[in-house]
Amino acid sequence: MADRGLEGKVALVTGATRGVGLAIARKLCAEGCHTVLNYAHSEEAAQHAVGQLSGLPGSATAVRADVTRREELTDLLATVGERFGRLDVFVHNAASWNPAPAVGADPDGVRTDLAAALDPLLYAAPAVARLMAGGPGRVVAVSSSGARSVIPRYVGLGVAKAALESLVRYLAVELAGRGIAVNAVSTSKIDKGPGTPQPQVAAALAARTPAGRLTTPEDIADAVALLCSAEAGWIHGQVITADGGLSLRG
DSSP states (O other): OOOOOOHHHHEEEOSSSHHHHHHHHHHHHHHOOOOEEEEESSSHHHHHHHHHHSSSSSSSEEEETTTHHHHHHHHHHHHHHHHHSSEEEEOOOOOOOOBOOOOTHHHHHHHHHHHHHHHHHHHHHHHHHHHHHTTTTTEEEEEEEGGTTTOOOBBHHHHHHHHHHHHHHHHHHGGGGGTEEEEEEEEEEOOSTTTOHHHHHHHHHHHHHHTTBBBOHHHHHHHHHHHHHHHHOOSSEEEEESTTTGGGOO
């Protein structure tokens, strides 16, 4: 494994007990990070996730908090500060999706998706800046191709991810001078293994992907880890697309 300079770093990943979030947590823990897995609901799932990371070079612990609630996110970051003294990597992966077409969408559902995309970064930014004081720090948001392309019944999350990518750019400008790099990783439909929804759609998208398959959670985790490396310190405010080239096909 290439040395990305992450050994001993402290990483916090939101929505980290399944899917993409768990893959990111596993990758950072494998790189030697002290990894905090944030979750909002199932204690059982959280402990199972921590168990999956046991034996890796880093350490893993789970902390419960609904990061869309300011007071819970504040407590989460305070816990990280008290336990580790600082934070080096903050990965915003938590999301909400209320499927709906643009015509006839429930505005409350769209607002919920927007809040889940924006509020954690907006609430966390001041505390993250303090915890990463002296740098280098890394903030990475997980986005989606729906921020730029129209996906059926995806209006709430598509608009939310577009707003998230804009927020990444604003935070990147304000935090770069503090030694903190803020970026995003975007992808398209994810291969979630057996039981992947809409298998015919998944197969068609895999066939269109130049690299020959759908993106996996591990592909996204690899891209996140690259942005967290020491060599990525001059990358600020960018959205890195990890989709095997699918978006190049239009």
